[in-house]
Amino acid sequence: MRSRRCRGASWAGVAVALLILAAPVPGPLPAFADDLASAQQRANRAADELAKAVEERSRADDTVAHLELRVARVDARVVAVRDQVSQLAIRQYVQRTSHITRLLRMADANEVVRAQQYASVIAETSTDALEQYRADKDDLRREVAALAREQASRAGAIEDLRRRQIGAVRELERLARLEEEARSAREERRRRADAVAAAAAASASAVESTAPATFGTSPPSAGASSPAPTTRPTAPAATPTTQAPAPAVAAGDWVCPVRGPHAFSNDYGASRGGGSSHQGNDILAPRGTPVVANVGGVVTQRNGAVSGLAYFLAGDDGNRYFGAHLDSFGASGRVSAGTVIGKVGNTGDASGGPTHLHFEMHPGGSGYTNPYPTLTKYC
Numbered sequence: 286m287r288s289r290r291c292r293g294a295s296w297a298g299v300a301v302a303l304l305i306l307a308a309p310v311p312g313p314l315p316a317f318a319d320d321l322a323s324a325q326q327r328a329n330r331a332a333d334e335l336a337k338a339v340e341e342r343s344r345a346d347d348t349v350a351h352l353e354l355r356v357a358r359v360d361a362r363v364v365a366v367r368d369q370v371s372q373l374a375i376r377q378y379v380q381r382t383s384h385i386t387r388l389l390r391m392a393d394a395n396e397v398v399r400a401q402q403y404a405s406v407i408a409e410t411s412t413d414a415l416e417q418y419r420a421d422k423d424d425l426r427r428e429v430a431a432l433a434r435e436q437a438s439r440a441g442a443i444e445d446l447r448r449r450q451i452g453a454v455r456e457l458e459r460l461a462r463l464e465e466e467a468r469s470a471r472e473e474r475r476r477r478a479d480a481v482a483a484a485a486a487a488s489a490s491a492v493e494s495t496a497p498a499t500f501g502t503s504p505p506s507a508g509a510s511s512p513a514p515t516t517r518p519t520a521p522a523a524t525p526t527t528q529a530p531a532p533a534v535a536a537g538d539w540v541c542p543v544r545g546p547h548a549f550s551n552d553y554g555a556s557r558g559g560g561s562s563h564q565g566n567d568i569l570a571p572r573g574t575p576v577v578a579n580v581g582g583v584v585t586q587r588n589g590a591v592s593g594l595a596y597f598l599a600g601d602d603g604n605r606y607f608g609a610h611l612d613s614f615g616a617s618g619r620v621s622a623g624t625v626i627g628k629v630g631n632t633g634d635a636s637g638g639p640t641h642l643h644f645e646m647h648p649g650g651s652g653y654t655n656p657y658p659t660l661t662k663y664c
Contacts, residue, residue, distance in 0.1 A: 321467060324460040328548035331453040332569050335639065336552035338442070338449040343558040345435065345442040352432040359428050363421040453548070453569055453639055461546040461571055538580060540622050541664035542608060543629065543642055545574035549664070553655040565607070565645035566656045568629075568664070572612055572640040576627040579606060579663070584617045584626050592643075593632025605647040610635040 541547075547570040555563040578584060582600040589595060594611035598620075612630025620626060631640045646656045 321463050324463050328456040328460045329550060331456040332548040333550035335449040335453045336550050336555060336567065338445050340555040342442045343556045345438055346558050348435045349432065352428060352435055356428045356432055359421060359425045363425050457546060457548060457569055457571055464546050538602065538622065539663050540577060540579055542576055542579040542644055543568050543570050543574055544577050545570055547664065549660060551657040553657055564653050565643050566660060568642045568644055569639055570629040570641060572630055574629040575625045576608060576611060576629055576642055578620045578622055578624045578626050581621045584620050586614050586617050589633060591634045593635065594630065596626055603649060605650045607645040609633060609643040610641060
């Protein structure tokens, strides 16, 4: 009876182990990979459309400012000519009145001719000034109409920018949600794999520990000599379950400066109004996303009206890096690649817009270069 009970317990343990082993274990998450790739593409497209909308808004601002200046100049010219016409009209009226009076009193014909010529000069001057006034008034009307059109165009650019901002934020939120779901699925996959491995090890140990009872025949009869004792094999220790290591933040000497869901486009050199241009790339990311040192080096913090909370990184690679519009600061001084040095925000002149990291690269510590090729490699 004891042999049958042990045999039953042993096979029950094996059955349990087989059932656990037969439980489906998540695969490499191809669906999540496809969804993440599509979400990343949409987020990058949204970032590109947003960058173009920002540039169009900047151009519209420049055009409106230029037209406002032209309108002001033409208006000043119209006022000046109008004053001149008014003075000439008064003078002409006075001169005509006195001219008629003098003609009635003049006896000398030469004097009469000179007075008539003087009156003609005044009349021609008044006519020229009046024509100039009319021309300037026409110019002013045209400039004001052009200004009204450009103001309407700028209003459209502002509205388009607002829509693009909303779209970019929505795509980033979707990307962040999918990344979190994929992370949770990976953790569940590791947890279940560890559980299967532990159950298999425990089952194997149970089978080996009950092997003599399972495969024995019948108890020896009375008086029979007992068989030589056999050495029972020692059950192997259960395989320890280990948590799979988290993916490394830094890979090599250069890492992406934003650790988390993000999107960016090649907006280096885009117009920023007033004749200036964009000297870096804007990496869109949810507020609070960690900003890390892309290389080892020395971090210096700053706070400016335009940049907001920002940092300079004197890289050990000989280059200088600049990041702006942080929501808060992190580590400073000597840091290694991957160290959190801030959080993504929209401080400075980015206030009210989408949260992002403005990122610049200065090769050799001076000048500017487009960060986009490097960012596409590491981000």
